[in-house]
Amino acid sequence: MDQYEFVEPMVQEPMVQEPVVPEPVVPEPVVPEPVVPHEQIENIAVAPPMPVAPPMPVAPPMPVQIPMLPQRFCVHTTQYGREGYYLIRWTHSGFDQDNKRIHCLKPDNHLNRFYNIASRTITPYRWNEIITKKNNGTVSRPMRWSYTDKYLRFDDTRIPVLRITPYNVLPSIKATSFIPISAPVAPVAPLAPVAPVAPLVPLVPKPTMYKIETIPQHVIRALLRDAAMYEEECPITSVDIDITNGAVTSCFHIFEKDAIQKWLSLPNSREKCPICNTPCNSYTLD
Numbered sequence: 001m002d003q004y005e006f007v008e009p010m011v012q013e014p015m016v017q018e019p020v021v022p023e024p025v026v027p028e029p030v031v032p033e034p035v036v037p038h039e040q041i042e043n044i045a046v047a048p049p050m051p052v053a054p055p056m057p058v059a060p061p062m063p064v065q066i067p068m069l070p071q072r073f074c075v076h077t078t079q080y081g082r083e084g085y086y087l088i089r090w091t092h093s094g095f096d097q098d099n100k101r102i103h104c105l106k107p108d109n110h111l112n113r114f115y116n117i118a119s120r121t122i123t124p125y126r127w128n129e130i131i132t133k134k135n136n137g138t139v140s141r142p143m144r145w146s147y148t149d150k151y152l153r154f155d156d157t158r159i160p161v162l163r164i165t166p167y168n169v170l171p172s173i174k175a176t177s178f179i180p181i182s183a184p185v186a187p188v189a190p191l192a193p194v195a196p197v198a199p200l201v202p203l204v205p206k207p208t209m210y211k212i213e214t215i216p217q218h219v220i221r222a223l224l225r226d227a228a229m230y231e232e233e234c235p236i237t238s239v240d241i242d243i244t245n246g247a248v249t250s251c252f253h254i255f256e257k258d259a260i261q262k263w264l265s266l267p268n269s270r271e272k273c274p275i276c277n278t279p280c281n282s283y284t285l286d
Contacts, residue, residue, distance in 0.1 A: 069130055069145060072108055073162045074152060079173055084180035085115075085152060085161065086173050096131055096140055103143075105170060106135040106231070107177035109238040115152040115159070115179055122147050125163075134171045135231050143169045152179070176235060215283045220248050224285070227254050234259055235275060249273055249280040257284050 074085040086107075093104035125146050132143045143164060150161040164170065224246040232241045234256035239245065247257035253275050255263075260282045263269050273280045 067126075067128060069103055069128075070160050070162070073160050074179070075162055075164050075167075075170070076150075077173070077178075079178045079180075082180045084178055086170070087159070087177045087179060088170065090132075093133060100131045102140055103130055103132045104135055105132050106233075107171055107174045109176045109233065109235070110179050111238075113154045115154050117181070118151055118153045119149050120151060122149055132169050134169070136171070141169050213281075215248055215250070217285060220283055220285055223248050223252070223254060236260070236263060243285065247282045247284045249282050251276050251278050251280045253280075255282070257282065 069090060072087070072089045074087045077084065077086045079086075087110050088105055089108040090103040090105050093102040096102055125148070127144050127146045129142055129144050131140050133140045143166070145162050145164050148161045148163055152159040152161065221243065224241065224243045227241040227246060228243060232254060233239060234241060234254075236259040237256050239256045239259075241254055241256065245256055245258075247255050247260050249255065249260065251273050253273055263274055264271050264280075264282065271279055
């Protein structure tokens with residue numbers, strides 16, 4: 001044991017941390033901006049503002065195109081057991097309480113023309129609504145119409161075939177406004193040339209004797225006034241009859257005076273009424 005020497009143990013002293021003292025914050029000095037006198041402000045050049053592009057114009061919305069009812073048209077119908085087309089026209093008859101145009105529907109005259117039925121392509125079929133009244137009525141009713149793929153053709157005349165609903169808004173059918181459908185006729189072989197015939201000796205026309213030599217003025221005025229009130233038309237020209245342009249024949253049929261005078265002056269008329277085919281004269285108001 002004498003070989004070992006006693007060593008005193010070492011004791012470590014605790015470490016004491018020195019307090020941290022923050023450095024003082026020194027504020028930066030505020031340098032005031034130089035004040036420019038008012039007189040010098042005006043001389044300072046100011047950069048012009050950048051140009052601004054104008055706004056792009058906005059196209060207005062496209063208005064909805066509403067087709068107008070054709071001035072003359074026809075509808076497919078049946079009259080006296082025969083299939084055909086009812087020819088109609090319309091005239092302007094004022095406006096209703098909603099400021100909508102009133103279409104006055106009247107029977108049109110086919111003028112004894114032969115019409116061909118043709119087809120066309122129309123898509124889509126659009127229904128249009130209008131206000132109508134009959135030619136001899138006072139009640140306005142709404143009517144819907146649309147085109148079909150059919151139309152009647154005579155030379156350069158085109159009359160479209162329409163669909164109408166309701167059907168009772170149309171006026172009564174007249175014989176001069178109904179076009180019956182006829183079956184096509186087979187072509188006939190040309191005839192052999194005929195030998196020339198000697199010209200006939202012209203016959204001297206005999207003076208025509210009419211039962212009625214004149215019509216009193218008050219009778220003519222009453223007949224023309226009734227025709228104007230019921231909106232009757234001339235069977236030759238389809239012109240509305242009134243007191244100023246009407247004429248009464250000795251068979252008491254009413255025409256437009258210029259039309260009936262021209263008709264009676266034609267050699268083929270033989271001075272006969274175009275309705276009843278009897279010899280007649282025409283009388284007008286003086």
